[in-house]
Amino acid sequence: MSATTPKEIAREAVRLLAARRLPPTPDNFQAAYHEVAGTRPLQPFPLAQLRQIAQALPERTPAQVRFKALFNKAVSRHTWDDLEKVLTQHLAAAPAPASTPTAAAAPATPPAASPVTDGPAASGFGPSDFAPSAFAPDAAHAPPIAPEIAEQTARIIDIAQPLVAADDRRLHDMGEELVRYLRLPEHHPPTLRRMLADYAYRLSFGVEEQTGVREALLGLLRQVFEHIDAISPDNPWLRQQMQALVQAAQPPLSQRRLEDLQARVKDVIVKQAEAREQTVRAQELMRQTLATFLERLAQTAASIGQYHAEFEACAQALERAESLADMAPVVQEAIQTARAFAADTQRVADELTDLRDRANRAEAEVERLRAELDQMAELVTHDLLTGVLNRKGLASAIDRETRRAERTGTRVCIALLDVDDFKRLNDTLGHLAGDAALKHLADVARRSLRPQDTIGRYGGEEFIIVLPDTTPEEACGVVQRLQRDLSAHLFLQGEQKVLITFSAGVTELQHDEPVDAAIARADAAMYRAKRAGKNRVMAG
Incomplete structure (x- = not known):
């Protein structure tokens, strides 16, 4: 093999997966890694199967009861050495059948390891997996782990579980199993190293996924702020606030910074809601003013048409008049019509003046609101120039x-x-x-x-x-x-x-x-x- 270091082996394993068009799952990567390295992958400790075997062991004699207790203890400690010792001692103490006088002297060493694709090993574990050399060739020389270190490690895993294993059931189960094992009175160092390595390997994927989720959420938040900024070209105050929020959402983040960002977003929402409500009222006032103005113009046009008809009738009557006596009532009617026309004209002029004043007030209110929005940046919690707090x-x-x-x-x-x-x-x-x-x-x-x-x-x-x-x-x-x-x-x-x-x-x-x-x-x-x-x- 040309790959000699773990880094080179990992690189070759990735290339092998790509060449075979296999997804880079933990199991596929582990198999490819060991294939490139020329080693045999370690199999997980078959805890459930061994417990099932322990339950089936007979308890008819004191020796069987003692053997079952020792077997259960070895299984609970995840210790291949203890299992080998218990089985060897039990087989050595058991009387040999008459037909096989040499059975007691038979070696207790399991058969040689076979490839993972052969025999029962393909389903999870085989005879070779029960050999202590499969997991702990240096078990006799491994130093024991200090109880306080084991407890602190268990506490660290306990604390990290809700964060890193919330969406990964397998990682969660591995963490709980590791914590239980760490809190046993004694540990088998090679087994503990294997469990920690498996957990760390799985944890690396969980952390990578959590980091990706966090970066995606931050990117989505920045995209929302930038979109609001892009669709608000006529609102400089809002654009400035959105640009400041984009800067505030940049990593690294902390709980305090997120609380500050939340308060700032709330401040922007409240100020915008207040300004929008006042603007809607001002716009409604201007709409009513314009509607009234148009209505008065229509009434004025109708009145002018009516008075024009009355004056035209008076003019025709005057043309037909043959004496002053005939002209007097026509002149009197024309004077009354003129007075009514003047009164209506004055009333409309007064109403239009009032409408003009109301429109001016509404326009002034809109200008005030616009100026207030421009000055509102001074009322929020961040400095527009630097993006830090004001x-x-x-x-x-x-x-x-x-x-x-x-x-x-x-x-x-x-x-x-x-x-x-x-x-x-x-x-x-x-x-x-x-x-x-x-x-x-x-x-x-x-x-x-x-x-x-x-x-x-x-x-x-x-x-x-x-x-x-x-x-x-x-x-x-x-x-x-x-x-x-x-x-x-x-x-x-x-x-x-x-x-x-x-x-x-x-x-x-x-x-x-x-x-x-x-x-x-x-x-x-x-x-x-x-x-x-x-x-x-x-x-x-």
């Missing part, structure tokens, strides 16, 4: 972590960061480059900070980091690591590489202390860091 979001995060620390008896620290020489950077490279530098710092911080840490933009070039379950010394270490990462990832402005540094003050939030007092203490420590030479972290 002051409102920081206040919520500090309040949430403070209450959590009170429940769990842990500590919370905050760090106030101020970019060094930011005014000079703006003056040299321009304000757009300054904005890009702030975004760069926020991006590096999201990658550098721990999953439980939260960063927000406090204002201008100042940022605050909330560090839960952290001592001031540990908090200083976290911020210093961010400084090193920022130095390792230079800010690119065109072809120019710019080193961005910051000075920081770190302090611990005290019980029942106003947040402003803690921020002021961190601010004082930050200014001490500035005076000490910048690009430093001071505790306060």
